[in-house]
Amino acid sequence: MNIQWYPGHMSKAKRMMLDDIKLIDVIIEILDARVPVSSKNPDIDNFAKNKSRVIILNKCDLADKNVTNEWKEYYTSKGYFVALVNSKSGAGVNSITGVIKEACKEKIERDRKRGIINRPVRAMIVGIPNVGKSTFINSYAKKACTKTGNRPGVTKGKQWIKLRSDVELLDTPGILWPKFEDQETGIRLALIGSINDEILNIEELAIILIKKLLSMYPDKVNEIFNITDENTYEDKEPIDYLYQFANNRGCIAKGAKPDLQKAARLLLDDYRNGKFGGITLDRPENQAD
Numbered sequence: 001m002n003i004q005w006y007p008g009h010m011s012k013a014k015r016m017m018l019d020d021i022k023l024i025d026v027i028i029e030i031l032d033a034r035v036p037v038s039s040k041n042p043d044i045d046n047f048a049k050n051k052s053r054v055i056i057l058n059k060c061d062l063a064d065k066n067v068t069n070e071w072k073e074y075y076t077s078k079g080y081f082v083a084l085v086n087s088k089s090g091a092g093v094n095s096i097t098g099v100i101k102e103a104c105k106e107k108i109e110r111d112r113k114r115g116i117i118n119r120p121v122r123a124m125i126v127g128i129p130n131v132g133k134s135t136f137i138n139s140y141a142k143k144a145c146t147k148t149g150n151r152p153g154v155t156k157g158k159q160w161i162k163l164r165s166d167v168e169l170l171d172t173p174g175i176l177w178p179k180f181e182d183q184e185t186g187i188r189l190a191l192i193g194s195i196n197d198e199i200l201n202i203e204e205l206a207i208i209l210i211k212k213l214l215s216m217y218p219d220k221v222n223e224i225f226n227i228t229d230e231n232t233y234e235d236k237e238p239i240d241y242l243y244q245f246a247n248n249r250g251c252i253a254k255g256a257k258p259d260l261q262k263a264a265r266l267l268l269d270d271y272r273n274g275k276f277g278g279i280t281l282d283r284p285e286n287q288a289d
């Protein structure tokens with residue numbers, strides 16, 4: 001499968017983000033906890049020089065808890081301040097202000113020494129499409145205080161969400177573009193549903209998911225595909241699991257044939273909605289550094 005991404009329409013978003021970055025002290029990068037590397041755009045590291053860095057591992061409810069904790073350790077060891085969040089339910093959102101302040105501790109101390117007291121820390125959310133930027137901002141804003149108005153001359157046209165007296169969050173996120181350094185990144189983003197399914201071969205994608213489940217989560221496979229001693233046999237191929245899934249879910253096409261297309265869609269939907277429990281596709285142990 002050859003997944004392409006056309007960054008043309010991203011250039012305006014990028015310009016806006018670069019302008020906004022000039023206004024802020026800390027960058028809060030939202031990653032999808034199921035694919036923390038595939039959903040990270042490494043270019044941000046160049047744009048974010050001299051800024052404090054926070055990583056939010058969002059959609060923790062859909063990810064493998066143990067692996068999420070490993071990712072937290074991994075990014076902490078790289079100097080990021082990391083928070084685990086489910087923006088949909090709001091779990092973990094309360095911890096963010098503390099994490100932001102921790103990330104900006106040195107800056108706050110520097111300001112204090114220069115006699116600058118009570119200047120709020122300014123933060124901005126960035127992330128590739130679909131990682132949950134808007135959901136997070138809504139959830140955070142609800143828990144936090146009111147929005148502040150425009151500040152003529154200083155942050156013209158910008159809306160800030162005031163969090164306590166000392167942290168302000170820019171209410172429009174910076175949209176990053178997925179970075180397809182290899183096909184595998186594109187495939188993982190497709191699996192979690194971050195790429196328009198219309199450009200993908202759904203059946204092929206479902207087979208890729210089955211292969212990943214077999215190699216990464218073999219303990220879950222029997223339950224997902226309802227495999228019992230009676231209906232199993234040796235040397236099952238990935239496609240056989242899709243046939244089985246079609247059978248289980250009553251996906252029948254004309255001529256009483258299994259409807260693999262429908263089964264593939266249901267399988268992907270179930271995975272994306274967390275019906276198989278927490279499943280993480282990127283692993284810290286596979287990182288080069």
Ligand code: G4P
Nearest residue numbers: 058059060085086087088128129130131132133134135136
């Ligand atoms: P974006 O601004 O980064 O593009 O992402 P957005 O907030 O629009 O979120 C993309 C999808 O991810 C939404 O689902 C949203 O509900 C879901 N989402 C965001 N955070 C979480 C989370 O922590 N856990 C879970 N399970 N889902 C999350 P959608 O299907 O597009 O919309 P909806 O059906 O929820 O309305």
